[in-house]
Amino acid sequence: MLACFRVIEGSMPMHEGHDHSADTGATSTAIAPSTAMEFVTVGNPGNADAPADASGVRYGGVSYEYRIGKYEVTYGQYLEFLNAKAKSDPTGLYDPDMTNDQIANGIQRNGSSGSYTYSLLNQRSANLPVAFVNFTDAARFANWVNNGKGDASTENGAYLITTANVKGATRTNGVNIYEIAGNSPILKGDQIEVSGLLGIGFAIRSQVEKVEYKGGSTFISVSNSYPDDVATGQGVIVSIPSTRSTLAKVWIPNEDEWTKAAYYNPNLNNGAGGYYKWATQSNDYPGNSFEPIANQANIPSSDGSKLANTTSSRDITAISGPSLLTPVGTFSKSPSYYGTYDQDGNLTEWTDTVYDATAVFGSYNRSPNATRSKHGAMYYSGVAGSTRRDDILMPNDKAYGTGFRLAAASLGSSLVVSSEPACDCCGNSIDDDCTTNHSSDSTKATTASTTVRSKLAGPAIFGGTIQSTQEVWAVDYPARGKAKITLNADQTYIDYEFKVKGLDFGIIAGTGPITAYTGDDVNGMHIHHAKIGAVGDPALGIISPNQDLNSVFGHQTITQDNVYSYDKISGEWTITGRWSKDDPSSVGFDYNLDNYLFQGLDYINIHNEDVVLGVIRGQLLPMNDVAQAGPPLLNQRFVNSISGKHFYSSNSKEIDSLTSNGWKQEGFSWNLYPVASGESDLVPDAIEGQVKYEFANIYNDVSLDPLLNVHRLYNSKSGNHFFTTNDQELVTAQRAGYSYEGVVGRAYSPSVAASNGFTVVQRFYNGRTGEHFYTSSSTEAASLGSLGYSAEGAAWAS
Numbered sequence: 118m119l120a121c122f123r124v125i126e127g128s129m130p131m132h133e134g135h136d137h138s139a140d141t142g143a144t145s146t147a148i149a150p151s152t153a154m155e156f157v158t159v160g161n162p163g164n165a166d167a168p169a170d171a172s173g174v175r176y177g178g179v180s181y182e183y184r185i186g187k188y189e190v191t192y193g194q195y196l197e198f199l200n201a202k203a204k205s206d207p208t209g210l211y212d213p214d215m216t217n218d219q220i221a222n223g224i225q226r227n228g229s230s231g232s233y234t235y236s237l238l239n240q241r242s243a244n245l246p247v248a249f250v251n252f253t254d255a256a257r258f259a260n261w262v263n264n265g266k267g268d269a270s271t272e273n274g275a276y277l278i279t280t281a282n283v284k285g286a287t288r289t290n291g292v293n294i295y296e297i298a299g300n301s302p303i304l305k306g307d308q309i310e311v312s313g314l315l316g317i318g319f320a321i322r323s324q325v326e327k328v329e330y331k332g333g334s335t336f337i338s339v340s341n342s343y344p345d346d347v348a349t350g351q352g353v354i355v356s357i358p359s360t361r362s363t364l365a366k367v368w369i370p371n372e373d374e375w376t377k378a379a380y381y382n383p384n385l386n387n388g389a390g391g392y393y394k395w396a397t398q399s400n401d402y403p404g405n406s407f408e409p410i411a412n413q414a415n416i417p418s419s420d421g422s423k424l425a426n427t428t429s430s431r432d433i434t435a436i437s438g439p440s441l442l443t444p445v446g447t448f449s450k451s452p453s454y455y456g457t458y459d460q461d462g463n464l465t466e467w468t469d470t471v472y473d474a475t476a477v478f479g480s481y482n483r484s485p486n487a488t489r490s491k492h493g494a495m496y497y498s499g500v501a502g503s504t505r506r507d508d509i510l511m512p513n514d515k516a517y518g519t520g521f522r523l524a525a526a527s528l529g530s531s532l533v534v535s536s537e538p539a540c541d542c543c544g545n546s547i548d549d550d551c552t553t554n555h556s557s558d559s560t561k562a563t564t565a566s567t568t569v570r571s572k573l574a575g576p577a578i579f580g581g582t583i584q585s586t587q588e589v590w591a592v593d594y595p596a597r598g599k600a601k602i603t604l605n606a607d608q609t610y611i612d613y614e615f616k617v618k619g620l621d622f623g624i625i626a627g628t629g630p631i632t633a634y635t636g637d638d639v640n641g642m643h644i645h646h647a648k649i650g651a652v653g654d655p656a657l658g659i660i661s662p663n664q665d666l667n668s669v670f671g672h673q674t675i676t677q678d679n680v681y682s683y684d685k686i687s688g689e690w691t692i693t694g695r696w697s698k699d700d701p702s703s704v705g706f707d708y709n710l711d712n713y714l715f716q717g718l719d720y721i722n723i724h725n726e727d728v729v730l731g732v733i734r735g736q737l738l739p740m741n742d743v744a745q746a747g748p749p750l751l752n753q754r755f756v757n758s759i760s761g762k763h764f765y766s767s768n769s770k771e772i773d774s775l776t777s778n779g780w781k782q783e784g785f786s787w788n789l790y791p792v793a794s795g796e797s798d799l800v801p802d803a804i805e806g807q808v809k810y811e812f813a814n815i816y817n818d819v820s821l822d823p824l825l826n827v828h829r830l831y832n833s834k835s836g837n838h839f840f841t842t843n844d845q846e847l848v849t850a851q852r853a854g855y856s857y858e859g860v861v862g863r864a865y866s867p868s869v870a871a872s873n874g875f876t877v878v879q880r881f882y883n884g885r886t887g888e889h890f891y892t893s894s895s896t897e898a899a900s901l902g903s904l905g906y907s908a909e910g911a912a913w914a915s
Contacts, residue, residue, distance in 0.1 A: 153193075153194070154186065154188075154190075154194060154262070154523070155186070155187040155188065156184040156185060156186060156187060156523075156524075156525055157184060157185060157187045157378075157455050157456040157457060158182065158183075158184050158455070158527060158528070159179070159182065159183055159184065159185055159374070159377060159378050159455045160182050160455075161381070161383040161390070162179060162180050162181050162182050163178075163180055164177070164178055164179065164377060164381055164383065164390050165177075165178055165390065166178040166373075167376060167380060167381075167392040167503065168392065170503070170504055170505050170506065172505065172506070172703075174506075176372045176373050176376050176470075177373055177376040177377045177380065177381060177392065178373055178377070179373050179374055179377050181527075182527040183374060183524060183525070183526060183527055184524060184525045184526065184527055184528070185370055185374060185375070185378045185455070185457060185522065185523075185524045185525075186457070186522030186523045186524065187446075187456060187457055187458060188246075188445035188446055188457075188458055188459065188522065189246035189247075189445050189459055189463060189464060189466065189520050189521065189522045190246065190247050190255075190258065190520065190521055190522055190523065191243060191244050191245060191246055191247060191445055192215075192223030192224055192237065192242045192243060192244075192245050192246070192247045193237065193242070193243035193244060194247070195224065195247040195250075195258065196224055196235055196236070196237060196243075197266070198210070198258055198261055198266075199211055199224065199226075199233075199235040200234060200235050201261070201266065201267060201268060202257075202261060202268075202271055203233060203235070204231060204232060204233050204234075205230045205231045205233065206230070206233060208253075208257065208271075208280075209254075210254055210257065210271075211224070211226055211233075211235065212249040212250075212515045214248075214249045214435070214515070214517065215247075215248070215249050216238070217435070218248075218249070218435040218517055219434075219435060219436060219437060219438030219439065219440065220433065220434075220435055220438060220439075220440060220441050220442075220517050220590060221245075221248040221249070221440065221441065221442055221464075221517040221518075222238060222242075222248075222440070223237065223238055223242035223245050223247065223248075223442075224236070224237060224238065224242065224247075225237075225238055241444065244444035244445055244446075245440070245442045245443075245444060245445070246442060246445055246459070246463050246464050246520040247520055248442070248464055248516070248517050248518070248519060248520055249515040249516065249517065249519075250467075250515060250519065250520065250521065251515050251519075252357075252369075252467050252469075252489045253278070253310070253355060253357065254515070255369055255467050255521040256275070256276045256278060256357055256369065256469075257271035257272070257278065258271075258521075258523075259274070259275045259276065259365075259367055259368050259369050259523055260272065260273060260274035260275050260276060260278070261274075262367045262523065263275045263365060263366050263367040263368070274362070274365065275361045275362055275365035275366075275367060275368040275369075276357050276358055276361060276362065276365075276368075276469075277302065277357075277358055277362070278355065278356070278357050279301065279302050279303050279307075279354075279355070279356040279357075280353065280354070280355050280356075281297045281298075281301050281303070281353070281354050281356075282297070282298065282351060282352070282353060282354075283295050283296065283297060283311060283313070283314060283351060283352040283353065283354050284296045284297065284298055284334070284351065285314075285347075285348060285351075286311075286314055286316075286319050286347075286348040286352070287346070287347050287348070288318060288319070288341055288343060288344075288345055288346050288347075288348075289345050290345070291340060291341060291342055292326075292338050292339070292340060292341065293318070293319060293321065293338065293339050293340075293341045293484070294336050294337070294338050295311060295336070295337045295338075295339075295352075295354060296334050296335070296336055297334060297335040297336075297337065297354065298333070298334055298335075299333065299334070299335065300330055300335055301328075301335035301337075301356075303325060303328060303335065303337060303354075303356045304325065304328060304358070305325050305326065305327060305328050306324060306325060306358070306359050307324065307325045307356045307357065307358050307359060308322065308323070308324050308325075308356070308357050308358075308359050308471055308486065308487075308489075309321075309322070309323060309324075309325055309337065309339070309354055309355065309356045309357075310322045310354070310355045311352055311353070311354050312352055312353055313350065313351060313352030313353050314348040314349070314350055314351070314352035315348060315349045315350045315624075315631075316346050316347065316348035316349060317343055317346060317624055317625065317626075317627040318341045318342075318343030318346065318482055318483055318484075319341075319346075319348040319352070320352075320482060320624070321339065321341060321482050321483075321484040321487070322482075322484065322487035322488070323339040323340065323341075323484035323485060323486055323487050324339065324359060324471065324485070324486035325337055325338070325339060325356070326338050326339055326340060337354070339484055340484055340485055341482075341483050341484045342483040343483050343627070344627075359469075359471045360469065361469060365526075366525060366526065367523050367524070367525045368469065368523065368524055368525070369467055369468060369469040369521060369523065369524065370468055370469070370522070370523070370524035371468050371469050371470045372468045372470035372490045372492070372506075373470075374468075374524055375460070375466065375468045375492050375524075376392075376492065376503070378453060378455050378457050378460065379396035379453050379457065379460035379461070379492070379493070379502065379503070380392040380393045380394070380395075380396055380453070380503045381454065381455075382398065382454040383454075392503060393454075393503070394501050394503050394504070395412070395414070395461050395494075395501050395503070396414075396453045396457070396459075396460035396461040396462075396493070396502065396503075397411070397412045397413070397414055397448070397451040397452075397453070397461065398411075398412075398451075398452070398453060398454055399411070399412040402419045402499070403416060403451065403461070403462070404418070405417070405418055405423065405424070405425040405462075407425070407447065407448075409449055409450050410450055411450045411451055412451055413448040413450070413451045414448055414451060414459070414461050414462030414494070415441075415442070415443045415447070415448070415459065415462035415463045415496045416461065416462050416494050416495070416496060416498065416499050417429065417496075417497065417498070417499050419499070421499070421650075421651065424441055424496065424497070425441070425443055425462075425496065426439060426440065426441055426442075426443065427439055427441070429650075433590060434590055434592075434593075435517070435590055435592070436593070441496045441497065442463060442464075442496065443459075443462075443463060443496075445458060445459055445463070446458045446459070447459075448462070457522075459493075460492075460493050460502065461493055461494040461501060461502050461503075462493075462494055462495075462496065463493075463495070463496055463520070464493070464495060464496070464518055464519055464520035465491045465492065465493045465494070465495045465502070465518055465519055465520075466491060466492060466493050466519070466520055466521050466522055467489055467491055467519065467520075467521040468489060468490045468491065468492060469489060470489065470490040471486050471488070471489060471490075472486065472487070472488040472489070472490055472506070482625075482640070482661055483662075483663070490506050491506065491519060492506060495518040495652075496518070497518065497589060497590075497652060498518075498651075498652050500654075505654070515729065516729055516730045517590070517730070518730070571748065571749050571751055571788070572606050572607055572608075573604070573606045573607075573608060573743050573748070573749070574606070574743050574746075574749075574874040574875040574876070574915075575606055575741075575743050575874035576603050576604065576605055576606055576741075576743065577603070577604040577715075577739075577741065577743040577744035578601065578602070578603050578604075578739075578740040578741040578743070578744050579601075579602050579603075579604070579714065579717075579719070579737040579738060579739055579740055579744050580599065580600045580601040580602060580735075580737060580738070580740045581599075581600055581735045581736050581737060581738050581740075582597070582598070582599060582600075582735055583597060583598035583599060583600050583615065583617065583721060583723070583733045583734065583735035584597050584598075584733055584734070584735065585597075585732060585733050585734075587649070587720075587733070587734040587735060587736065588722075588728075588730075588731050588732070588733070588734050589650060589651065589652050592728055592731075592732055592733075594619070594727070594728065594732050594733065595619050596617065596618065596619030596620045596637070596723075596725075596732060596733050597617070597618055597619060597733065598615060598616050598617035598618060598723075598733060598735070599615070599616045599735075600613075600614075600615050600721050600735045600737060601613070601614045601615075601740070602614070602719075602737055604710070604714070604744070606743075606874075608710060608748070609697065609698060610695050610696065610697040610698070610706075611695065611696040611697075611706075611714075612693070612694075612695050613644075613659075613692075613693065613694055613695070613696065614691065614692070614693045615642075615691070615692045615693075615721060616689050616690070616691050617689065617690045617691075617692070617723065617733070618687070618688055618689050618690070619637070620637050620638075620639050620690070620723065620725055620732070620733075621634075621637045621638045621639060621725075622639050622681055622683075622690045622692070623638075623683075624638055624639075625639055625640075625660055625681075626681035626683075626690075627681075628681060628682075628683065629681065629682075629683030629690070630683065635726055636725065636726050636727040637725055637726070637727065638725055638726045639660060639723060639724065639725050640660070640661055640724055640725060640726060640729070641660055641661045641722075641723070641724035641729075642658075642659040642660035642661070642692070642721070642722070642723045642724070643655040643656075643657065643658050643659060643660075643721075643722055644656045644657040644659070644696075644719055644720070644721055644722075644737075645719070645720055645721075645722050646704065646709070646712075646713040646718045646719055646720070647718060647720065648717075648718055649720075649736050653718070653720070654703070654704075655703050655704075656702060656703060656704035656709050656713065656719060657696050657700070657702040657703070657704070657709075658702070658703065659692070659694065661724075664700055664701050664702045664703070665694050665695065665696065665700050680692070680693050680694065710748070714737070715744070715747040715748060717736065717737070717738050717739065719736075719737040720734055720735060720736045720737055721734065721735045721737065722734045739821065740821075741821070742821060742822050742865060742869060742875075743874075745821050745824065746790040746824060746863070746865070746915075747790050747791050748790075748791075749788035749789065749790060749915065750767040750788060750789045750790065750791060750862050751767060751785055751788060752765050752766060752767045752785070752786045752787055752788065752789060752861075752862075753765070753766060753767065753772060753782060753783075753784065753785060753786060754782075754783045754784060754785070754786035755772075755775050755776075755780040755781060755782055755783060756780065756781050756783055757779060757780055757781075758779060758780075758781055759779065760836060761886070762836055762837065762886070762888055763783075763888065763890060764780065764838060765786050765787075765838070765840070765891065766861075767789065767861070767862070786891065786892065786893070787876070787878045787891065787892070787893040787915060788864075788876070788893075788915040789827055789861060789862025789863060789864055789915055790824065790862055790863045790864065790915065791862065791863070792826065792860050792862060792863055822865055822866065822869045823865075823866075824863040824864065824865060825842040825863060825864055825865065825866060825913065826842065826860045826862075826863055827840055827841070827842055827860065827861050827862050827863060827864050827913060828840065828841055828842070828847050828857065828858075828859070828860055828861070829858045829859060829860075829861045830847075830850050830851065830855035830856060830857055830858060831855060831856050831858050832853075832854050832855045832856075832887075833856065834854060835886075835887045835888075837886075837887050837888045837889065838889075839855055839889055840861070840880075840889070840891060840912065841912070842864060842866075842912070842913050862915075864878075864913035864914060864915040865913065865914045865915065866913070866914065867911035867912075867913060867914045868914075869914050870914035875914040875915055876893045876914065876915060877893070877911045877912075877913075877914050878891055878892065878893045878911070878912045878913050878914070878915060879891070879892055879893070879898050879908065879910070879911060879912065880908075880909045880910065880911070880912040881898070881901050881906035881907065881908055881909060882906065882907055882909050883904075883905050883906050883907075884905070884907070885905055886905075889909075890906055891912060893915075
């Protein structure tokens with residue numbers, strides 16, 4: 118819930134006229150006929166926050182009545198804005214991808230600077246949500262609407278936007294200090310973006326921590342964790358307050374306002390109020406049918422095979438299309454409780470809430486408080502906006518997945534809600550320690566784990582090519598690379614190595630060449646988790662943010678552990694580092710091993726200035742037999758004190774049953790490896806679909822051996838069990854009276870053991886009892902002959 122609020126009396130003329138929604142009873146009002154922008158009222162003030170999201174943060178509580186856009190801002194509405202205010206467009210309100218990107222375009226520009234004109238690409242574009250807008254664009258649009266449109270100012274109103282030239286900058290003891298000529302109106306707490314200066318760690322987005330005026334200049338201080346340095350050249354600084362003006366009539370909703378409008382219903386929980394998972398008044402995954410039925414949205418189908426406009430395909434690109442946006446309000450029977458549309462589906466949307474310093478991806482280029490929060494499921498992602506902030510990582514990106522809607526004060530109210538802090542904890546001293554706006558109910562997933570893991574047979578190696586064609590929407594870009602990550606046998610750390618050509622890491626690395634062209638500059642690099650062809654959340658930040666510890670940059674030890682090197686002959690960058698249990702990754706190290714790495718769901722994604730959502734990507738697939746096998750299943754051995762027979766299992770239900778029925782546990786027997794989901798009921802925690810090895814010739818030393826199914830059979834007459842990987846033995850045993858019980862795991866042929874560090878399981882037979890005995894202990898094997906067992910050879914390796 119919003120903290121440190123005050124309510125100020127004042128007059129606020131608003132446009133008149135309203136209608137009523139038959140579906141929800143919500144009130145909607147047009148701001149002006151020419152804009153045709155409708156708002157709905159969000160009442161029920163004083164509601165509680167929603168349950169904690171995936172990062173443990175809570176939001177959604179609002180103590181006042183307000184209004185919010187019924188629909189996302191459309192290309193038609195943004196067109197009016199451009200024709201009014203972007204005839205020369207010095208601030209970049211128009212982005213070329215609004216024309217060129219066939220997936221999410223809608224506007225074209227004609228003419229030359231000073232006389233630019235803008236038009237819709239087609240009539241359908243008028244009601245498509247506008248994409249390729251960053252937060253600054255959205256703030257300028259809000260100012261323009263707030264001020265009455267036409268030739269009204271874009272630089273003040275809801276948000277005072279300040280643009281100034283930077284004379285120079287230095288960094289000392291973790292603080293960047295920027296010098297601006299004259300007395301600047303920039304204040305402590307404003308969020309700034311700095312560009313143009315040369316030097317590592319000076320192109321930042323962050324909140325101002327201190328402002329000083331001396332010698333005819335203004336000095337702005339922000340935190341930055343790079344080593345001490347001095348910038349060269351001149352730059353530009355753009356500043357926007359962290360919250361809207363107290364006198365704003367129209368603004369970008371904050372995180373609480375946006376979330377409440379999307380998911381809250383005061384009638385849930387027997388009238389106590391509560392939140393839906395989806396902004397369609399449902400907890401069930403929405404469909405994407407255009408039929409007028411409830412719970413539909415422009416998101417992928419639940420099986421990923423269909424988008425709202427077309428069948429899912431890797432052939433869908435920014436060059437070829439088709440458009441994947443739907444006109445706002447298309448899903449007419451799927452509003453939120455308050456009557457908004459498409460808060461899940463179409464585009465994720467900006468809010469004006471600045472991520473707090475502890476947010477996983479709240480930093481940019483080693484400076485904190487850089488990102489404005491975004492919310493809502495996108496047309497290419499099936500993750501509900503209620504479950505997490507959209508950590509898209511580029512704080513002011515112009516992307517094909519990002520748009521916005523506006524909010525406004527309630528009709529007839531003489532009160533203006535202030536988003537500015539007004540409590541004692543939020544004063545003007547740089548030493549103030551204000552509490553965060555949002556509460557947290559859970560321990561972050563980054564807390565170091567104490568999980569004890571079984572030892573692998575050897576290092577598990579994963580990797581693959583890194584290329585533009587692996588991006589969800591294939592990108593044609595002259596950059597490529599190779600990825601190789603190695604999990605140690607004890608499963609306590611991952612060493613990574615990425616080799617990349619065609620991108621510029623010089624500014625980030627602080628070493629090597631820096632190209633004159635800025636579009637190839639790398640501004641983000643992360644390990645994410647999702648299957649091939651899908652978008653997933655970050656697991657580990659390597660660049661912006663860097664979530665490693667203890668590393669070296671340009672021979673200076675600092676608080677991160679990637680190391681960069683550049684080969685002048687090949688033009689190849691190499692980035693190495695170590696991900697361990699103690700690193701503050703956004704997904705815990707052990708959680709990633711259990712849920713993503715061995716399933717082939719981790720991938721590396723690299724962002725640059727040209728393609729902010731990701732220019733090259735590489736799925737991290739198994740590259741050796743240890744990685745392919747996955748974490749071992751520890752099989753326990755039991756003996757029956759009456760019959761003397763032995764039994765082997767890794768299934769917890771079987772183990773519980775055995776111990777309660779007279780069987781004695783003898784300890785660990787041998788390893789097996791998980792089978793694909795659905796193949797057996799005898800294996801716990803089966804991996805969901807073992808990953809196919811899809812990219813050949815990534816590294817010359819890749820050679821994967823086939824994994825064999827280990828079958829279990831049972832003879833009801835003798836009470837003996839039999840295990841085999843041999844298909845012929847499987848048939849023979851069933852003819853001899855054994856019943857087939859299924860696959861208990863997988864293993865390698867014994868011939869694989871020597872080259873990979875696997876242990877060979879030996880099989881023995883007792884002719885008197887008819888029992889087969891299995892052991893991986895050479896000491897135990899040597900003693901079995903005296904007990905009446907004869908050796909039958911190697912059974913498998915694991």
